Amino acid sequence: MDNWVEIGGINDIPKLGSRVVQREQGNIAVFRTADDKIFALRDSCPHKGGYLSQGIVHGDRVSCPLHDWKISLQDGHAVAPDEGCAARFPVRIENGRILLSLLEDSGI
Amino acid sequence: MKMKEKLVVIGNGMAAMRTVEEILKIDADMYEISVFGAEPYGNYNRIMLSPLLAGEKTLEQIMLNDEQWYIDNGIKLHKGCKVSQIDRVKRKVVADNGVEAPYDRLLIATGSEPIMIPVPGHGLEGVISFRDMHDVDAMLLAARQYKKAVVIGGGLLGLEAANGLLQQGMQVTVVHLMDRLMERQLDLPAATMLQESLQQKGIEFLMQAQTDSIVGDNRVEKVRFKDGSEIEADLVVMAVGIRPNIELAKASGIYCQRGIVVNDTLQTYDPVVYAVGECVEHRGHTYGLVAPLFEMAKVCANHLVKMGIGRYPGTLTSTKLKVTGIDLFSAGDFTGDETTDELVFQDKARGVYRKIIVKDNKVQGAVMYGETIDGSWYFDLMRDGNDISEFRENLLFGQAHLGDSGYGEENRISAMSDCAEICGCNGVSKGQIVNAITEQKLFTLDEVRAHTKASSSCGSCTALVESLMAHTLGGDYSTAPNAKPVCGCTEHTHDELRQAINQQELKSIREVMDVMQWKTEDGCSKCRPAINYYLVCKWPALNLDDGQSRFINERAHANIQKDGTYSVIPRMWGGMTTPGELRAIADAAEKFNLQTVHVTGGQRIGLYGLKKDQLPEIWGDLNDAGLMSGHAYGKALRTVKTCVGREWCRFGTQDSTGLGIKLEKMSWGSWMPHKFKMAVSGCPRNCAEATIKDYGVVCVDSGYEIHVGGNGGIKVRATDLLCNVQTEEEVLQYSAAFIQLYREEAHYLERTAPWIERVGLRHIKQRLNEDCENRKVLADRFNYSQQFMQNDPWEFRARGGDANEFMPIKVIA
Numbered sequence: 001m002d003n004w005v006e007i008g009g010i011n012d013i014p015k016l017g018s019r020v021v022q023r024e025q026g027n028i029a030v031f032r033t034a035d036d037k038i039f040a041l042r043d044s045c046p047h048k049g050g051y052l053s054q055g056i057v058h059g060d061r062v063s064c065p066l067h068d069w070k071i072s073l074q075d076g077h078a079v080a081p082d083e084g085c086a087a088r089f090p091v092r093i094e095n096g097r098i099l100l101s102l103l104e105d106s107g108i
Numbered sequence: 109m110k111m112k113e114k115l116v117v118i119g120n121g122m123a124a125m126r127t128v129e130e131i132l133k134i135d136a137d138m139y140e141i142s143v144f145g146a147e148p149y150g151n152y153n154r155i156m157l158s159p160l161l162a163g164e165k166t167l168e169q170i171m172l173n174d175e176q177w178y179i180d181n182g183i184k185l186h187k188g189c190k191v192s193q194i195d196r197v198k199r200k201v202v203a204d205n206g207v208e209a210p211y212d213r214l215l216i217a218t219g220s221e222p223i224m225i226p227v228p229g230h231g232l233e234g235v236i237s238f239r240d241m242h243d244v245d246a247m248l249l250a251a252r253q254y255k256k257a258v259v260i261g262g263g264l265l266g267l268e269a270a271n272g273l274l275q276q277g278m279q280v281t282v283v284h285l286m287d288r289l290m291e292r293q294l295d296l297p298a299a300t301m302l303q304e305s306l307q308q309k310g311i312e313f314l315m316q317a318q319t320d321s322i323v324g325d326n327r328v329e330k331v332r333f334k335d336g337s338e339i340e341a342d343l344v345v346m347a348v349g350i351r352p353n354i355e356l357a358k359a360s361g362i363y364c365q366r367g368i369v370v371n372d373t374l375q376t377y378d379p380v381v382y383a384v385g386e387c388v389e390h391r392g393h394t395y396g397l398v399a400p401l402f403e404m405a406k407v408c409a410n411h412l413v414k415m416g417i418g419r420y421p422g423t424l425t426s427t428k429l430k431v432t433g434i435d436l437f438s439a440g441d442f443t444g445d446e447t448t449d450e451l452v453f454q455d456k457a458r459g460v461y462r463k464i465i466v467k468d469n470k471v472q473g474a475v476m477y478g479e480t481i482d483g484s485w486y487f488d489l490m491r492d493g494n495d496i497s498e499f500r501e502n503l504l505f506g507q508a509h510l511g512d513s514g515y516g517e518e519n520r521i522s523a524m525s526d527c528a529e530i531c532g533c534n535g536v537s538k539g540q541i542v543n544a545i546t547e548q549k550l551f552t553l554d555e556v557r558a559h560t561k562a563s564s565s566c567g568s569c570t571a572l573v574e575s576l577m578a579h580t581l582g583g584d585y586s587t588a589p590n591a592k593p594v595c596g597c598t599e600h601t602h603d604e605l606r607q608a609i610n611q612q613e614l615k616s617i618r619e620v621m622d623v624m625q626w627k628t629e630d631g632c633s634k635c636r637p638a639i640n641y642y643l644v645c646k647w648p649a650l651n652l653d654d655g656q657s658r659f660i661n662e663r664a665h666a667n668i669q670k671d672g673t674y675s676v677i678p679r680m681w682g683g684m685t686t687p688g689e690l691r692a693i694a695d696a697a698e699k700f701n702l703q704t705v706h707v708t709g710g711q712r713i714g715l716y717g718l719k720k721d722q723l724p725e726i727w728g729d730l731n732d733a734g735l736m737s738g739h740a741y742g743k744a745l746r747t748v749k750t751c752v753g754r755e756w757c758r759f760g761t762q763d764s765t766g767l768g769i770k771l772e773k774m775s776w777g778s779w780m781p782h783k784f785k786m787a788v789s790g791c792p793r794n795c796a797e798a799t800i801k802d803y804g805v806v807c808v809d810s811g812y813e814i815h816v817g818g819n820g821g822i823k824v825r826a827t828d829l830l831c832n833v834q835t836e837e838e839v840l841q842y843s844a845a846f847i848q849l850y851r852e853e854a855h856y857l858e859r860t861a862p863w864i865e866r867v868g869l870r871h872i873k874q875r876l877n878e879d880c881e882n883r884k885v886l887a888d889r890f891n892y893s894q895q896f897m898q899n900d901p902w903e904f905r906a907r908g909g910d911a912n913e914f915m916p917i918k919v920i921a
Contacts, residue, residue, distance in 0.1 A: 005918070005920065007917050007918040008917045008918060012912065012917055013912075013917065014655070014656055014912070015656065016630060016656040016657075017655075017656045019912065019916065019917035020916045020917065021916060021917060021918045021919075021920060022916040022918070022919045022920065023919070023920035023921075024920075024921075027916075030917060034629060034630045048670070049672075050670075050672070051668075051672045054660040054664075054668060054672075055633070055660070056632075056633040056636065056637075056656070056657070056658075056659065056660075057656065058628070058629075058630050058631055058632045058633060058636065059628055059629050059630060059632075061632075063632070063633035065659065065660045065668055066668075066670065067561075067565075068564075068633060070632075070633075081548075081558050081559045102920070
C-alpha cells in the first residue's frame with residue numbers, strides 16, 4: 001500500500017508555524033521552520049496530550065501550548081530535563097509539494 | 109582544516125569549570141582545552157563540603173563533573189598536577205611534574221586558600237583548615253579516633269565546620285576573637301540569638317579569646333590563649349578566613365593587589381590571560397560566594413569565544429548559614445550610620461529577629477533570624493533600589509503583608525515537612541525540590557524550574573522556591589544575578605530590549621535579534637512574544653504583529669482548553685446585555701451543540717467546547733447579533749465590571765454602568781504586557797469589587813476615586829488610591845494615561861500589581877498626577893494607538909481572513 005500522501009505546498013504552512021493533517025487515527029502536526037525545513041509529528045504532546053500544532057515553533061523545536069514543554073521536531077523527543085517522545089512521520093518535498101508518510105517512523 | 113586555538117585552564121574548581129561549561133554551550137569546537145587541577149578529583153561542589161562533613165552527603169553526590177565528563181567533552185584533565193610557572197613570553201604553562209602546555213588564551217581560576225594564623229604550633233599534626241576534600245577527610249578521620257575539637261573562627265565557615273564535627277560526635281568548642289559571631293554579617297542581637305541556638309545544639313563558645321599558641325609534642329594537645337588559660341584539643345580547625353591564591357599569577361608578573369586584578373570582561377593586565385573566581389579582585393572587591401563566580405563565568409566565557417558581549421559589573425551578595433534548623437539571612441549594610449534609619453522587629457520568645465537598614469526610603473541592607481522567607485524580597489528591593497515609602501509601615505512584616513495572600517505564617521521553610529506542597533500548580537513538594545537541587549546539582553532558579561516545574565507556572569511560589577534553594581545550598585547562594593535576562597536566548601533584560609527598540613528604532617523581530625546578538629536562531633516561546641509585544645506597542649501604525657510569535661490563544665482569538673477545543677467569550681459592554689444578545693448566544697450554543705455555557709467572573713458568558721475549524725462560523729453568527737470579541741484570551745483589556753449604579757440602586761452616587769461602558773469602548777483591543785481588568789462601583793459599598801482590579805473606579809458623591817494596581821488572582825492585592833477627580837472626562841483621561849504608562853514601562857507578562865511594586869506608586873503619581881502635561885501626552889499616545897487596534901478580530905476571520913489558521917491542511921478520510 002502506498003502510504004505517502006501529498007498534503008499541500010510549502011507555502012500553505014506559515015514560516016515558524018504549523019498545520020494539521022486531520023485523520024481518524026489521530027491528527028498529525030506538520031511544521032515549517034524559519035529555513036523552510038518541514039517536519040511532522042503526532043499532534044499530541046507526550047506530557048498531557050497538548051496539541052503541538054498550536055505551539056510556538058523556534059529553531060527546530062516546538063513549545064507545547066499547554067505546559068510549555070519543548071519538543072524536538074527532528075526526533076519528537078522532549079528536550080531535557082523533560083522526558084517523552086511524540087511519534088514522528090517521514091516527510092519528503094518534491095517540486096515544492098509536501099509528501100507525508102502516514103506510517104510513523106520506528107527506530108527512534 | 110584550521111588548527112583549533114588552545115585554551116589552558118589553571119584550576120579545576122567551580123569557577124573554572126563553570127566557565128568551561130559556558131564556553132562549550134556557546135561554541136564547543138572553538139578551543140582545544142586542557143585543565144590543570146591540583147586536587148586528585150574531578151570538579152566537586154565545594155559549597156557542599158559542610159553537608160559532606162555532617163554526613164548528610166557522600167562524595168559521589170557532590171561531584172559536579174566526573175572524569176568521564178572531561179573525556180566526553182574532549183578536555184585534557186591534568187589532575188593532581190600543580191602548575192608551577194606561567195611563561196607569558198612563550199605562552200605556555202609548566203607543571204611541577206614537568207608537563208608543559210602551550211596556550212593561545214589562558215584562564216586562571218586558582219581560587220583561594222585558607223588563612224592559617226602563624227601562632228607557635230600551627231604546624232602540629234591535627235591542626236587543619238576547612239577548605240577542600242582533603243580537610244574533610246582529615247576531620248572525619250579525627251572524629252573516629254578523638255573526642256575534643258576546637259574551631260578557631262566564629263564566621264560562616266567556622267560555624268559550619270563546628271556543626272559538622274558535632275554531628276560526627278565530637279565535643280566542639282568555637283573560639284572567636286570578637287564579641288559576637290559572624291560579625292561581618294550579623295549585628296549583636298542576631299548574633300546572640302544564633303549563639304544561643306548553637307549552644308542548645310551542644311556547641312560551646314569562647315568569645316573574645318585570642319589564641320596564643322597551639323601546644324603538643326607531635327600532635328596537638330591544647331590551645332593556649334593570651335590570658336594564660338588553656339583548653340584541651342585533639343583537633344584544631346582554623347577557619348579564620350580565606351585569601352585569594354595569587355602566588356602563581358604574581359610570580360609570572362601579572363598585576364595583583366589583594367587578588368588578580370581584572371576588568372569588567374574578566375581580563376587581567378595581560379589581555380590573553382583571563383581570571384575568574386575567588387582569586388580575582390574586581391573593582392576592589394574579592395568574592396567568596398558561588399553566585400558571583402557564576403556571573404563571572406558567564407561573562408568570561410562570552411569573551412573567550414569572542415562574542416564580545418556582556419560585562420561583569422560586580423555582584424551584591426547575601427549570606428545564609430548551612431546549619432540544619434537555623435534560618436539566618438544577611439545582605440548589604442546592616443550596621444548603618446547617622447544618615448540611615450533602622451527598622452527593627454524582635455520577638456525573643458519565638459526566636460524571630462529582623463532589622464532593615466533604610467536610607468532615603470531605599471533598602472541598604474537586612475539581617476534576619478528565625479524567619480527568612482522575605483530575605484529574597486528585601487534583597488530584590490535593595491538590588492533594584494526601589495522606593496519603599498509607599499509600604500514602609502509594613503516593610504518589616506514582609507511581602508505577604510503588602511497584599512496578604514494568607515500564606516504568611518505557613519512560610520517558614522526550615523519548619524516545613526518534606527511532603528509540604530510548595531508549588532500548588534504543579535504539585536511539587538519541598539522534599540522533591542530539595543532532592544532535585546542536591547541530586548541534579550542545581551544552582552539557579554531556572555534550573556530548578558526546568559527540572560521540577562516548581563514555580564514555573566503562575567510563579568506565586570517563586571520566593572518560597574528561592575528560599576528553599578538558599579536553605580539547601582546554604583551560605584553560598586545569592587538569590588539572583590544583578591539583572592535578569594529575558595530568557596536563555598539573550599543576556600539582555602526587558603528594559604534593555606525596550607530601550608534598543610525605542611532608541612535604535614528597530615522594527616522587526618529579526619532586526620532586534622540581530623542587533624541584540626541573540627544566541628539562538630529565532631528565539632523561543634518566552635522572548636519572541638515579548639519582542640513582538642514591544643514592537644507592537646512602540647510602532648502601532650506599522651502593523652508589525654507576528655502571529656507566529658504569539659501564544660495560540662492570541663493567534664486564534666479564543667482560549668485553548670485542555671482537550672484542544674476552544675472557548676469563546678463575546679464582549680458585554682460594562683456587563684450589560686440585551687434579550688437579543690442572549691438569544692443569539694443561546695442559538696449559537698444549540699447550533700454547535702455546546703454542553704458548557706458558563707457565566708464568567710467578569711460579567712460575561714463563555715461558550716466551551718468548540719472545534720477550531722468551527723470558530724470563524726460561530727463568530728459570524730455572534731457578529732450578526734452585534735456581539736464581538738471579548739479578548740478573554742489576550743494580554744489586553746478583559747472586562748469592565750460594573751454595578752447598576754445611580755440608575756437603579758438607592759445608594760448609587762454616579763452612573764457607574766454608563767462610565768464602565770465608556771471605559772470599555774475606549775480601551776478594548778489594545779495589546780498590553782498582561783491582561784488588564786477594570787471595574788466601576790457606584791458607591792463605596794463597592795459591589796463591583798473595583799479595589800482588586802488593575803484600574804478601579806469607586807464613585808462617591810463628590811466625584812470619583814481612582815484606584816490602581818489591584819489583583820484578585822494569584823496573590824490578592826488591594827489597589828492603591830491614585831487620586832480623586834470630579835468628572836467622567838478626567839476618569840477617562842487618567843485611565844488612558846495609566847494604561848499607556850503601563851504599556852510602555854511594564855515588562856511583558858508583568859501585571860500592574862508587581863509593576864507598581866517594582867517602580868513604586870510615587871513614580872506613577874509623578875507621571876500622572878503631578879505632571880498633567882505628561883498625563884495628557886500619555887493619553888494622547890494611547891488614543892492614537894487605539895485607532896489602529898480597534899478592529900474586531902472575529903469579524904475579519906468570520907469573513908474568511910487568516911483561514912489557514914483554522915482549517916486543516918488536509919483531511920484524510
